Amino acid sequence: MASIYQTIFSDIEAKILAGEWQPGSRIPIEQDLVVQYGCSRMTVSKALSALVTRGMVVRRRKTGSFVALPQIDRTVMDIQDISTAAELAGHSHGHRILTRKIERLDAGDAKLLSEPVGAEILRLQCLHIVDGRPNALERRIIMLDLVPLAREEKFATMPPAKWLLEQVPWTKARHVIRAISADQATARLLETERGEACLNLVRQTWQNGRTVTYVEITHPGDRFQFAGCFQPAATWPTAGDR
Amino acid sequence: MASIYQTIFSDIEAKILAGEWQPGSRIPIEQDLVVQYGCSRMTVSKALSALVTRGMVVRRRKTGSFVALPQIDRTVMDIQDISTAAELAGHSHGHRILTRKIERLDAGDAKLLSEPVGAEILRLQCLHIVDGRPNALERRIIMLDLVPLAREEKFATMPPAKWLLEQVPWTKARHVIRAISADQATARLLETERGEACLNLVRQTWQNGRTVTYVEITHPGDRFQFAGCFQPAATWPTAGDR
DNA sequence: TAGTGGTCTAGACCACGGG
DNA sequence: CCGTGGTCTAGACCACTAT
Numbered sequence: 391m392a393s394i395y396q397t398i399f400s401d402i403e404a405k406i407l408a409g410e411w412q413p414g415s416r417i418p419i420e421q422d423l424v425v426q427y428g429c430s431r432m433t434v435s436k437a438l439s440a441l442v443t444r445g446m447v448v449r450r451r452k453t454g455s456f457v458a459l460p461q462i463d464r465t466v467m468d469i470q471d472i473s474t475a476a477e478l479a480g481h482s483h484g485h486r487i488l489t490r491k492i493e494r495l496d497a498g499d500a501k502l503l504s505e506p507v508g509a510e511i512l513r514l515q516c517l518h519i520v521d522g523r524p525n526a527l528e529r530r531i532i533m534l535d536l537v538p539l540a541r542e543e544k545f546a547t548m549p550p551a552k553w554l555l556e557q558v559p560w561t562k563a564r565h566v567i568r569a570i571s572a573d574q575a576t577a578r579l580l581e582t583e584r585g586e587a588c589l590n591l592v593r594q595t596w597q598n599g600r601t602v603t604y605v606e607i608t609h610p611g612d613r614f615q616f617a618g619c620f621q622p623a624a625t626w627p628t629a630g631d632r
Numbered sequence: 633m634a635s636i637y638q639t640i641f642s643d644i645e646a647k648i649l650a651g652e653w654q655p656g657s658r659i660p661i662e663q664d665l666v667v668q669y670g671c672s673r674m675t676v677s678k679a680l681s682a683l684v685t686r687g688m689v690v691r692r693r694k695t696g697s698f699v700a701l702p703q704i705d706r707t708v709m710d711i712q713d714i715s716t717a718a719e720l721a722g723h724s725h726g727h728r729i730l731t732r733k734i735e736r737l738d739a740g741d742a743k744l745l746s747e748p749v750g751a752e753i754l755r756l757q758c759l760h761i762v763d764g765r766p767n768a769l770e771r772r773i774i775m776l777d778l779v780p781l782a783r784e785e786k787f788a789t790m791p792p793a794k795w796l797l798e799q800v801p802w803t804k805a806r807h808v809i810r811a812i813s814a815d816q817a818t819a820r821l822l823e824t825e826r827g828e829a830c831l832n833l834v835r836q837t838w839q840n841g842r843t844v845t846y847v848e849i850t851h852p853g854d855r856f857q858f859a860g861c862f863q864p865a866a867t868w869p870t871a872g873d874r
Numbered sequence: 875t876a877g878t879g880g881t882c883t884a885g886a887c888c889a890c891g892g893g
Numbered sequence: 894c895c896g897t898g899g900t901c902t903a904g905a906c907c908a909c910t911a912t
Contacts, residue, residue, distance in 0.1 A: 393900065407840060419878065430902045432674075435879080443685075451879045452910045569811040569831040569853035587829035587853070589811040598649055611811035611829070635881060661897065672883045677898080693890045693898045 394429045398437035406446055406457050417447060417455040481520050485549045488579075489515035492534070492541065499531065503594065503604050510534040512541065514550055517579060524580045525613055530605040537602065554595075554603055562596040567616070570608070580610045587611035636671045640679035648688055648699050659689065659697040723762050727791045730821075731757035734776070734783065741773065745836065745846050752776040754783065756792055759821060766822045767855055772847040779844065796837075796845055804838040809858070812850070822852045829853035 392400070405411045418426070423434040438455055441447035449455040491513045500507040511531050518526040530550055532540045537558055545553060568590045577584040589609040595602045634642070647653045660668070665676040680697055683689035691697040733755045742749040753773050760768040772792055774782045779800055787795060810832045819826040831851040837844045 395900080421878085430904085431879095432882090432903090433901060435881090436900090438879090449879060450910085451908070452877055452912095454878065565858070567809060567831070567858040568856075569829040569851075571829045571853070585827065587811040587813045589809070589831075609811075611813070614810075616807070616809040637881080663897090672885085673898095674884090674901090675882065677900090678881090680898090691898060694892060694896055696897065 394427060394433050395437040395440070398423065398427055398429075398434060399440050402437070402441060403444075403446060411457050413457050413459050415457050417457065419454050482522070484519045485545075486517045486519070487514065487545055488517055489513065490544070495531075499604075503531065503601050505533065505601050512537075514545070516545070516550060518549070520613075523613065525609060527576055527579050527608045528605060529607075530603060532603045533601050536597065536600055550603075551605070558597060558602050564594045566592040568592075569611070572608070572610070576608055580608070582610045582612070589614055589616070636669060636675050637679040637682070640665065640669055640671075640676060641682050644679070644683060645686075645688060653699050655699050655701045657699050659699065661696050724764070726761045727787075728759045728761070729756065729787050730759055731755065732786070737773075741846075745773065745843050747775065747843050754779075756787070758787070758792060760791070762855075765855065767851060769818055769821050769850045770847060771849075772845060774845045775843050778839065778842055792845075793847070800839055800844050806836045808834040810834075811853070814850070814852070818850055822850070824852045824854070831856055831858070 402411075402417065411417065417438075420431050420434045420438070423437075424431050427434065438447060438449060442449060446458050447455055448458050493511055493513050495503070495505060495507055495509045495511050497507055499511075500509070510533075512534055514528070514530040514532070516528040516530065517524055518528060520526075528550070532550070532554070534541055537554065539557055540554075543553060570588050570590045572580065572582060572584055572586045572588050574584050576588070577586060580586075580588070582588075588611050591607045591609075592605070593607070594604045644653075644659065653659065659680075662673050662676045662680070665679075666673050669676065680689060680691060684691060688700050689697055690700050735753055735755050737745070737747060737749055737751045737753050739749055741753075742751070752775075754776055756770070756772040756774070758770040758772065759766055760770065762768075770792070774792070774796070776783055779796065781799055782796075785795060812830050812832045814822065814824060814826055814828045814830050816826050818830065819828060822828075822830070824830075830853050833849045833851075834847070835849075836846045
């Protein structure tokens with residue numbers, strides 16, 4: 391049995407999706423919905439809030455609530471940790487730490503990370519192996535002041551991405567995805583040809599404005615892709631999600 | 633002035649981020665928070681719901697609410713329409729329709745789209761120009777039964793992606809991002825070299841289980857990247873969002 | 875000024891699930 | 894059983910904004 395606010399949510403969603411209520415058109419005011427559904431105004435409000443979260447409705451004081459105008463063509467992509475993604479897809483996954491050095495941030499990297507020169511870091515290089523073949527080369531910087539435990543961690547059993555998540559919650563992440571040609575060193579490690587198209591992901595992760603880690607992951611183009619399905623997230627569960 | 637539920641939200645969020653409340657540990661029960669903040673239980677509940685949406689808290693009947701365990705390393709990436717993205721970044725944007733044919737779906741494409749062979753489609757090829765240089769080659773299929781207006785549309789002023797959004801709301805999208813080497817035809821159109829690393833995005837969009845459009849966009853690797861910042865979305869607006 | 879959403883209250887009953 | 898969250902009510906006052 392669906393709750394009242396879920397019913398209201400679904401009804402309005404259905405009308406919008408069916409085109410019955412066109413973008414920009416007005417939705418009945420809350421008081422009318424209160425009467426129509428025989429519920430309190432707060433229950434109506436909860437349903438409308440969920441529709442706002444989903445980007446289907448906008449609410450304006452004095453003028454009422456409206457079907458949202460068509461969204462810009464933005465959608466959303468999950469980017470998962472390699473080992474988790476591999477596991478979910480039913481592939482074997484291993485990793486090998488190639489480099490592990492405690493250093494101080496030099497001028498170039500400091501600029502890249504927007505962190506002070508001289509800050510203590512752990513620099514890692516790690517090769518990910520999926521189904522027996524190199525699948526990703528990971529170059530990572532971990533800020534040691536925020537993650538002091540990394541100083542002693544050898545990442546023998548758990549890859550750095552996974553380990554970090556158990557240590558430090560993040561509040562913000564920035565991703566950049568590019569296509570690059572493999573240079574000689576990368577090609578050798580990934581067992582591919584120099585010049586091969588590679589998918590290159592850079593991720594910087596913050597906690598409250600402080601950088602936790604900066605990582606660049608390079609995948610051979612013929613062995614990796616990002617894939618993701620997206621449906622706008624509802625505040626509360628909708629019929630289709632159950 | 634922050635509302636009460638925003639205050640509660642921020643306070644709890646801060647304690648979790650500071651590590652004061654560790655993952656898995658119990659959060660005060662709602663009644664205690666009611667007393668602590670001198671507000672009604674519903675206000676507390678609203679704050680906790682927002683924390684659940686943000687993935688920082690889990691609530692269980694009988695046992696209480698807890699700090700969520702660390703998330704898997706998934707994060708989220710906005711993928712915008714090229715013209716919109718270019719505008720936002722302050723670049724000029726133009727497009728040129730190279731191909732525009734009404735066809736019926738052949739076996740290969742039908743399998744790709746999981747749509748029936750013979751369905752009527754509009755096949756487009758469109759070159760996007762940003763700051764005077766080719767920036768993307770778009771190959772698109774539009775299902776004409778769902779978007780009949782496309783039959784007459786010439787896409788002279790508005791690129792297909794933007795036009796489609798004004799015609800058809802979507803309920804689900806799937807993305808695949810790969811790195812590929814430019815073949816000769818693509819390289820010529822994008823004014824780059826054959827073999828150049830290119831970023832390749834495939835997007836299929838549905839409305840209630842029916843395909844609306846399928847599009848493959850190829851960007852030269854040296855002229856394009858996806859970039860996105862992410863913070864988990866809150867159910868209700870938080871102080872930082874205003 | 876008046877219409878509308880934004881927030882809040884002080885209760886209530888129900889649903890779930892551990893003991 | 895009974896503690897806890899899930900949902901709901903019937904109001905209330907305030908904030909914003911179009912007119």
